[in-house]
Amino acid sequence: MFTEMSRRDFFKKAGVLSAALALSGCGGDRAEERLVPFLRSPEEELAGVFTHYASLCRQCPAGCGILVATMGGRAHKLEGNPRHPLNQGKLCARGQAGLQALYNPDRLVGPQARAGAAGGFQSITWEEGLGRLTEALSAAASGSGSGAVRVYGGQLPDHTYGVAARLLAGLDGGVPGVGSSENGARPLVWNLHRALDGAGILDAVSREMYGSSATGLPFFDLASAEVAVSFSADLFGTWLSPVYFGRAYGEMRRGRGVTRGYLAQVEPRLSATGVSADEWLAVPGGREAHVALCLGRVILDEGLAAGSRPAGVDAVFQDVDARGLAADLGLSFERLVRLARIFGVSQAPLAIPGGGLGAAQNGADAVRTVMALNLLVGAHESTLGASSAKPADSILATETVSSFAEVRQAIEDMRSGSVDVLLVLDGDPVHDLPASSGFSEAAANVGLIVDFSPFPTDTGETLAHLCLPAPTYLETWGYHVPQPGPGLAIVGAQQPVVRQLHDTRSPVDVLLAAAKGVGGRVAEALPWENEVACLKDVVDGLRERTDASITSGDPEAFWMRWQQYGGWWATQPDADPPAPRALRPGLATSAAADVGEDPVEDGSRFLLRPYVSLTLGDGRHANQPWLHETPDPMTSVMWDTWVEIAPSSAERLGVSTGDMVKVTSSVGSVEAPVYVYRGIGPDVVAMPLGGGHRAYGRYAAGRGVSVGDLIEPVVGAEGELAWGTTRVTLEPTGGSKALATLEGSESTVVPEGL
Amino acid sequence: MVVDLDVCTGCQACAVACLAENNVGIVGEEEAAIGRAQHWIRIERYWDEGEYPEVRAQFLPVMCQQCGKAPCEPVCPVFASVHSEDGLNSQVYNRCIGTRYCAHNCPYKARVFNFFAPQFPSPLEQQLNPDVTVRSVGIMEKCTFCVQRIRRAREQARVEDRPIADGEIMPACVQTCPPGALVFGDAGDPDSQVSRLMASRRGIRLLEAFNTEPSVVYLKREGGLDV
Structure with a gap:
């Protein structure tokens, strides 16, 4: 099918071929078996020359753009996508290692079901697996709705989250397009990594600060910052989007103008980021925000605060006993005054509320305090911002990190036997949740646990009744809106870069097929034929925007360019970003x-x-x-x-x-x-x-x-x-x-x- | 090459990029514990003087320094460790007989030895870079400045009948380094970015007293606001 191809048609054909592969996931008719061997090499496949495909990294939730060097149908090297505004050609250690997820020697090679209550696994066909899933979901749909179904993921690609949210809404008889119904369950997105990142807290505080018109996490323009104070954020290691922050740090240090940026790190344990910082302030864990209180008070006292600041910000710092608090924290007051002065007078200051703020029970108030410091010095006019709305209405519900309370409630529901179906779309809750949360014991009361991981996880091996293995991220489709982004609207494109290695199917295809089997409101909530059709709907909505990296009147051409460049992004920041308002943190100052x-x-x-x-x-x-x-x-x-x-x-x-x-x-x-x-x-x-x-x-x-x-x-x-x-x-x-x-x-x- | 220590964050992206690009073997915990891990680039962490809470540290990425007067070369009995025409300190795998004299003589500990044949349990062998030889047991190896990428860029430039552009050649570590701490280029071209950076007052070379004439220049950290 390649031999007649002209260079001009390359991406068109590549897209169609890939679509055929994904379609085969639903129909059971394996397109790849019909591929003609390369007696004559296809035009784009030159012996010894790499062909690069743009896609997305899914090793962590950040969602960097990647280019995959392939040769002879194999992926050999992952690089950052230079065009992607988030990482601009860079990639981290974990991103570089993605090939070892793809070519992992211990992957599940096909669907399997547990034989007997405590038995081992037996291989099954996809039809059998889908049949069992459809049956269980049908029972839930005719019974108590989404109350009997839980969906878990440690990190879910946006389209997977959106489809799962619609499945739950459909089980409740909800309206298609609404992510969750009034009393229905959202997909649970939580693990210790997300908790230590503080993503859930930051998201909640951001919503308070910017109101409902804002979407996603705020963005931190470290590259433009003159003086940045990081409160327990391991910026260049693991926090939220380390490649973005690492790249921004390089720019900050080299100076956008003539000033070399200054970084101070406040944390209890010296991290790699603390080593990079110019100044390291050791404070007890959970008390980082007290340093923000001290800095704010000094800035107020010395009249260094920015002229225009939201009403109510000063009140956060007015009554702070900075000198006493500094002594209590074991920090020299003079040192804090010095930092407060350079931070306060800077034209581009930035306080970063890191994951460590969530260590203690007052995590949300700690984040509010650090955000108040930003407003006090006017960072919201230079280095801190929020995005106004979704890039397009067609974008499905975006992945939102759950709170631990929601996870606890779900575990309680499982323990009480009111959960019939648990879908583990990603991750490994047995390992990734604290053992004391009681997940493993509670899950024993769930009727059907389906694990979608490509790997034999602890959850899959110890609890799952059914394993319907997903392909790895290099073999499948998706899109992702990075959070936090670089201050531009981005919808990154993920596409298969190699043929699927094993007999796997995308969880989205599986859910769509199961929903069709259930029928009724569930099928209405998920009307797409397959994953690619769903993505095409989403991507097509982006064509309305003219201020973007790719534009085209033709849906098919737009879709192909979206894949070719690894995504779509706006060329300009939001014209009308949401304005922040001051919050009232009730941060107690006693240890x-x-x-x-x-x-x-x-x-x-x-x-x-x-x-x-x-x-x-x-x-x-x-x-x-x-x-x-x-x-x-x-x-x-x-x-x-x-x-x-x-x-x-x-x-x-x-x-x-x-x-x-x-x-x-x-x-x-x-x-x-x-x-x-x-x-x-x-x-x-x-x-x-x-x-x-x-x-x-x-x-x-x-x-x-x-x-x-x-x-x-x-x-x-x-x-x-x-x-x-x-x-x-x-x-x-x-x-x-x-x-x-x-x-x-x-x-x-x-x-x-x- | 230039390594700007003022922006290196110790994030290890270079180290993993190198493992992937150069088919470097994994030795496992027991071998790694006796110093046999095979990294071609490693990030050393040095503690400064001072106790908690005034403790500070710094990172130092170390790879083969591609010495002008390389101590590894004169001790190799079979000319496996030799200077190439472009000044690279190259390792010819099919000459190497595994005496390990070169590693013993390298002051930067840049050389690693294959005490066992590397293992790539199937299908991990599919990750291998077809441009780079997989070294077998008994062979010495080290950073090559990604010579395969240099060759490719040179061939491409020759085909297009043009000089190689500044920044066109990027070893895997340089390409992936998020803050851009690693810069690669032609030190012989006075207008190249590396040449300009090498002239910085912050520039030093590692263990210069040994007179090895390293090709890697490190830029010391800035002192922050006090400078």
Whole structure:
């Protein structure tokens, strides 16, 4: 089918071919079996020359644009897409490793069902699998509606989220086009990574601040900032959109004009971002926003605040005892005054409310306080903004992170037996939720658990009744509106860059087929023939916009260009962005209000500080060996989970790097090796997420420990998980292991000349 | 190459890009624990003086420095480690007999040895870059400045009958580096971006006292507002 092709028609044909492949997911008629072997190579396939396809990275929720170098039908290298406004040709460590998701040796090769109650899996056909799913959804539709169905995802591509939201609305007899009905369930999007990012809190506060006319997370123009203060945001490691922030940091440092940007980092544990910062302010975890209070008060006192600021902002800082608070935080007041002065007088200041603000129970108020500091200094007129509306009406409901309270409620519903069907569209709730949330036990009461992961996850292996494996992101379709974006409306395009390796189907195709089988309002809510038809509808809505990177009167040409360039984006920022209003954070300034009582001073108890691993994320990447063997930037440890402990505490406990300790909280305990870490206080221990899978393939299973086993399910003031309030004890076990690290010795000597 | 330490964030994107581009093998935890991980580029983290909470650190990406007077070259008995005509310090895999003298002599610890044959459980072998040889057991390897990309750019320029443009050649690490801390180009061209950066007052070379004449220039961090 390629031999007659002219160069001009290349993208047209490529699109049609890919559509045929996706269609085959529904019809059972495998288009790829009819492909003619390359007796004569197709015109675009030159031996030894890479063909690049634009698509989207889905290794983390950010949604960077990628170019995939393919040759002979195989993907060989992922690069950033230089045209994509978010990452502009750059890619992070995790993004680079996406090939190892695609070519992972432990993927599920086809649908399977559990034989008997506790038996192993047996291969089934897609028809059998779809039949069971349709049957269960039909029962729900004729019974209690969406109340009996839960949809879970750690991170969902926007179209998957939108389709799942419509499925739930349809089960309730809801109106097509409405993401969720009044009392219906939304897809649950939550895991420890999202919680540690604070995405849910930031989203909620942003809605308060910018009102309902705003969509998505606010954007932070770090590139234009002169002075930025990051409150526990691991900007260049894992927070929300690390490639965007890394790229912006390069621009900020080199100076848009003549000024080299200045970065201060406020956090309890020295992160890689803290190393990059010009100034590092160590404060107890959960109290970062108190530094914002001090800065605000000093800025008010010295009359440095911006002229035009929303009413009510000053009130946030007026009554702060800055000097007392600084002493309480263990910071020099003079140092804070100095920072406040350069921050206050800057024409382009930016305060960044990082994920660490959600560590304590007052996370939302902490974010409001940092946002108030932004308004005080006028950042909303230079470096902070929000997007006004969806890029087009055709865009489906955008992925919204749930609150921990919603997750708890869903787990409670499962425990009580009122949930009949659980669809795990993405991720691995058994591993990615705190064990103490009781997910595994509650899920035992669910009638049918369907796991859609391409991999044998802990959830799939231990709980699922049915596995309907999805293709990886390099083999399937999608679109994504990045949050936070770079201040431009973007709808990134995801397309298959290689033929599907295994007998997999996209979850969206599966849901559409099942909805058709259920019929009635459910089928009306999801009217599309398949995933591609759904995407074409969405993309076609973008043709109305003229201020954009691609425009065309012809729907088919527009669709092809959308794929060719890796997406659609506006050429100008919003003409009329929503204006912020001041919030009233009731941030208490006593330590006890944040993380509970002070740690016991005898040194036997520590505050546990979990953090997202730069390489393994929350464990999503633990099946990718490149990332296992990439050293953590601060400790250089590979292949394991470790416990960071201050040198003085290590000495007190009589342990050194590599010694095993038993870490015990009120809800669980794990054993892991110690890493003596200089960038942490004596009453805190830190551990990276990512390890401790029971399954998930040869590279992940049984490696490291899961910090989620230790975290207490403390709910914050506004329904969030207060993930930084767990206290643990450490007990040396007497054992030790040789940690795989890069460093030969604990060198404190900087090489000569640096 | 120029490495601007003022913008390096230690994010490891370069390290993974290099593994992917150059078919670098994965050795596993036990081998990595005895120093046999095969990274061609690594980010070292140095602690400054000072105790918590006044502790500071800095990152230093280290790859083969492509020395002008390379200590690895004179010790190779079979001329596997040799200077190429364009000044690259190249490693000829099919000459290498695995004496490891070169690695022993490299002050930057840039060279890694295949103590075992690399494993790519199927279908991981499909990820391999067809432009780069997979090295076998007993072979020494190291950063090549992505010589395959240099070759491709040169061929392309020759076909189009034009000089290679500044910035046209990007090793995988340079291409992916989010903040743009790594810059690659022709140091012999006084107008190239690397030449301009190399002339910076912040420029230093690693372990210059050894007189190895490295081709990589590091730009020291700026001192922030106090400068």
